[in-house]
Amino acid sequence: MPGSLSTLKVLFAALAMLFVVAGPAAAQLSFNPTAQAVQEDKLLNALKEGDKISGRVSIPDKMSSSLIQPAGRDWRDFLRNTLPIIGGVAIIGMIAVLAIFLMVRGRIRLEKGFSGRKILRFAAFERFTHWLTASCFIILALSGLNISFGRWLVLPLFGANAFSAMSTWAKYAHDFLAFPFMVGLVIMFLIWIKDNVPGKLDLQWIKQGGGLLSNGQHPPAKRFNAGQKGIFWIVIIGGALMSVSGWFLLFPYLPADVTTLQFWTVIHAVIAMLFIAAMLAHIYIGSVGMEGAFDAMGTGEVDLNWAKEHHALWVEEEQAKGQAPSGTTPRAMPAE
């Protein structure tokens, strides 16, 4: 008798729980899960009618009141099936394009070779800002790719234990380096915006394909050419979208509901793939792709011939401002 009494109590408690959790859903849908939750087909029909089945909770996290959200399946399918296609096409496609470009065009060399004379292109603070943003970006990109695809690409290589330890650190790095990345982004915007306003010269540069394919003269450019301005705006707009969407992922209680949170995860993931692909092109041209380019962000000084070939108008501006090139060849610059 005491046994059947406690069974009755448990049944009663279970019924009461069902009523609390699913009761308000009856108000949202034309279907009462309390009475018919045991019938799966009725439940599935109800899901077709509304965007979710939700109840009521008394804890602060209102999102936990969602019992079933069918859109979550589409979201999961997108991340599992569509995102790898977008990422694969963008990133592997970009690597393939750059490899073909290197094979066909070769390294972009200096027409007249190195002059041995240098001109300051980026001051120490500009280089610090660049490398702060760039190093954070590279770690964010690798750790982010691990979040998206590590389970399929990295786990089989290293095994569950190593993957788990590595992913934990990668996740911390991803969460915390987001902040210095955002700081770098804001400073980059402030210090370089004045040189990145699109103008008529950029159209000419684009029409000539930046002189990248021809071996002849590069179109005249001021401090940044149209290609570099493109990179700047990709970094600023892409970085802003990554920051806003990432902020919602860092603080998931901020979005109004779970559907909005899913929206931001999709934005974060898709923009990340395109952003990484674009930066691969930038990294290529700033290092192996173009002779003499890396110095600009390395020592800060570029060879005068490099500067004249790629940024002729900028060199004129600098000389007008009185920047005399330094170097081994003692020749008076302005007369040239």
Ligand code: HEM
């Ligand atoms: C190893 C990786 C990287 C290398 C070797 C590299 C190299 C360079 C070089 C050489 C320049 C100067 C080009 C010039 O003289 O005009 C430059 C500029 C710049 N970099 Fe990077 N960079 C790297 C990563 C990044 C990353 C990850 C970002 C942003 C997320 C970034 C953003 C920029 C921007 C906005 C500029 C100015 C605009 C431009 O020149 O395109 N860089 N970088």
